[in-house]
Amino acid sequence: MNEPTTVPFLDLKAAYAELASEFDAAYRRVAAGGWYLMGAELEGFEADFAKYCRTRYAAGVGSGLDALVLILRALGIGPGDEVVVPSHTFIATWLAVSEVGARPVPVEPDEQTANLDPAAFDAAITARTAAVIPVHLYGQPADMDAIGRVAAKHGLHVIEDASQAQGARYKGRRVGTFSTAAAFSLNPVKNLGAIGNAGVVVTDDESVADKVRLIRNYGMRVKYHHEVMATNSRLDELNAAFLRIKLRHLDEWNARRRGLAAAYTASLADAADLCLPHVPDWAEPVWHQFVVRHPDREAIKDRLRAAGIETLIHYPVPIHLTPAYREAGWRQGDFPLAERLAAQVLSLPISPHHAESVATAVAREVISACGSASENASGSGTRLVGSRPGGR
Numbered sequence: 001m002n003e004p005t006t007v008p009f010l011d012l013k014a015a016y017a018e019l020a021s022e023f024d025a026a027y028r029r030v031a032a033g034g035w036y037l038m039g040a041e042l043e044g045f046e047a048d049f050a051k052y053c054r055t056r057y058a059a060g061v062g063s064g065l066d067a068l069v070l071i072l073r074a075l076g077i078g079p080g081d082e083v084v085v086p087s088h089t090f091i092a093t094w095l096a097v098s099e100v101g102a103r104p105v106p107v108e109p110d111e112q113t114a115n116l117d118p119a120a121f122d123a124a125i126t127a128r129t130a131a132v133i134p135v136h137l138y139g140q141p142a143d144m145d146a147i148g149r150v151a152a153k154h155g156l157h158v159i160e161d162a163s164q165a166q167g168a169r170y171k172g173r174r175v176g177t178f179s180t181a182a183a184f185s186l187n188p189v190k191n192l193g194a195i196g197n198a199g200v201v202v203t204d205d206e207s208v209a210d211k212v213r214l215i216r217n218y219g220m221r222v223k224y225h226h227e228v229m230a231t232n233s234r235l236d237e238l239n240a241a242f243l244r245i246k247l248r249h250l251d252e253w254n255a256r257r258r259g260l261a262a263a264y265t266a267s268l269a270d271a272a273d274l275c276l277p278h279v280p281d282w283a284e285p286v287w288h289q290f291v292v293r294h295p296d297r298e299a300i301k302d303r304l305r306a307a308g309i310e311t312l313i314h315y316p317v318p319i320h321l322t323p324a325y326r327e328a329g330w331r332q333g334d335f336p337l338a339e340r341l342a343a344q345v346l347s348l349p350i351s352p353h354h355a356e357s358v359a360t361a362v363a364r365e366v367i368s369a370c371g372s373a374s375e376n377a378s379g380s381g382t383r384l385v386g387s388r389p390g391g392r
């Protein structure tokens with residue numbers, strides 16, 4: 001029962017090991033310096049990250065969820081407002097809207113990319129709509145020009161949830177620059193990850209940057225002079241120092257992910273009934289996840305587990321059907337695309353610290369699992385939605 005894992009989904013120890021001497025030096029510098037919040041390391045990281053994204057401002061905060069909440073608060077979005085969100089995303093996108101007292105209005109994704117569908121966004125707009133939050137899901141940019149056109153037509157704010165897409169480009173330009181403000185999570189599993197919780201807001205809007213900075217630190221510009229009711233959501237000095245180091249390696253680490261994605265794509269091209277990630281020609285994804293879809297996902301997951309290969313599901317329960325949103329009264333069938341994605345997606349191991357040979361080995365197992373799943377479907381009457389029999 002307890003097969004040893006030979007391919008972990010993610011190995012954060014390897015990420016530390018590669019940069020250990022730099023991390024250890026940063027730790028000694030910050031710890032010995034005796035100043036742990038709101039100091040030079042944070043300012044340095046903010047300057048570096050704004051430069052990397054080519055935005056005027058960056059403001060470090062406590063988490064990705066907080067980054068979204070602080071943007072919404074800075075824009076004055078709250079009770080009575082509606083905010084359009086993807087039906088298929090991590091729950092934080094919705095929770096940020098709920099936390100400020102506004103109402104998340106889910107819309108179905110583009111079926112091929114699983115990202116926000118601009119036409120569905122357009123159709124969901126009401127007199128109460130204040131903003132839209134596209135998510136660059138799995139590290140792949142959403143169609144920002146089309147989304148921006150709809151938003152401009154109705155005078156709405158666009159807020160990017162770029163938590164999974166540090167460094168991704170849309171039509172040659174980095175994500176985070178296609179909106180009033182963008183939120184990045186920097187939690188440990190993200191492409192740019194801290195050793196703990198962290199997040200960052202980027203924007204070209206001076207007043208948004210100013211308000212985020214005010215609200216993240218008890219509403220103070222001057223110590224103990226509180227201008228607004230605010231919160232505590234600060235990115236600490238130690239993590240800011242670590243993140244500065246990691247940022248210097250981000251493009252190279254993203255390139256390694258790209259190599260693995262290419263290996264998966266080539267090796268899995270003929271797998272029966274398997275739907276591979278679709279990359280529009282304007283997208284340069286950073287492969288936060290490599291997500292395939294299959295009508296009998298569980299068979300593949302089980303097969304890989306038996307072979308010692310760890311997989312994850314992003315995400316298994318559609319948000320509108322979670323107990324967290326029970327009060328909103330949504331039912332099975334309200335968002336069929338989100339429901340189908342939740343039932344069919346499977347994330348294969350990908351990271352800067354998996355060798356490309358791992359991708360080919362994992363792909364081999366996936367292909368044989370797909371073969372047996374298809375045989376079951378045509379032979380023994382196992383229910384297998386939308387499959388075509390046989391095929392390799």
Ligand SMILES: *Cc1c(COP(=O)(O)O)cnc(C)c1O
Pocket residue numbers: 063064065066089090092093135161163164185186187197198199
């Ligand atoms: C990780 C993530 C978040 C939340 O980030 P935290 O730092 O964990 O709060 C928000 N949105 C998306 C799409 C994410 O993947």
